[in-house]
Amino acid sequence: xxxxNLILMxxxxxxxxxxxxxxxxVALEKKQNExxxxxxxxxxxxxxxxRPSKLLYRAISDIKEEPKIKNNAFETLVSIVGGFLSxxxxxxxxxxxxxxxxxxxxxxxxxxxISKKI
Numbered sequence: 001x002x003x004x005n006l007i008l009m010x011x012x013x014x015x016x017x018x019x020x021x022x023x024x025x026v027a028l029e030k031k032q033n034e035x036x037x038x039x040x041x042x043x044x045x046x047x048x049x050x051r052p053s054k055l056l057y058r059a060i061s062d063i064k065e066e067p068k069i070k071n072n073a074f075e076t077l078v079s080i081v082g083g084f085l086s087x088x089x090x091x092x093x094x095x096x097x098x099x100x101x102x103x104x105x106x107x108x109x110x111x112x113x114i115s116k117k118i
């Protein structure tokens with residue numbers, strides 16, 4: 001075999017390896033683009049699930065479905081409103097520090113009383 005034939009075979013082998021390498025690079029780039037698209041879709045889904053409105057909606061749905069939480073929320077609301085109303089009725093608007101302290105005390109005691117009775 002002549003030297004020229006050996007050189008030609010070596011060049012063909014290098015060309016084939018270069019083409020194979022180029023094909024593998026293209027395949028990897030394609031796979032990388034597909035992975036990037038999947039990651040973007042997942043990121044968008046995660047963003048949609050973590051929006052404050054979605055979190056609030058799920059929390060409200062959980063409260064609606066769980067009767068114990070629903071009752072506790074209602075009892076707490078009634079207690080707080082009762083305390084607030086008793087303060088407003090008995091003390092009203094006042095600029096006096098003593099009356100304000102008395103009002104907060106009445107509100108606290110009334111709230112505790114209502115929560116214990118419910």
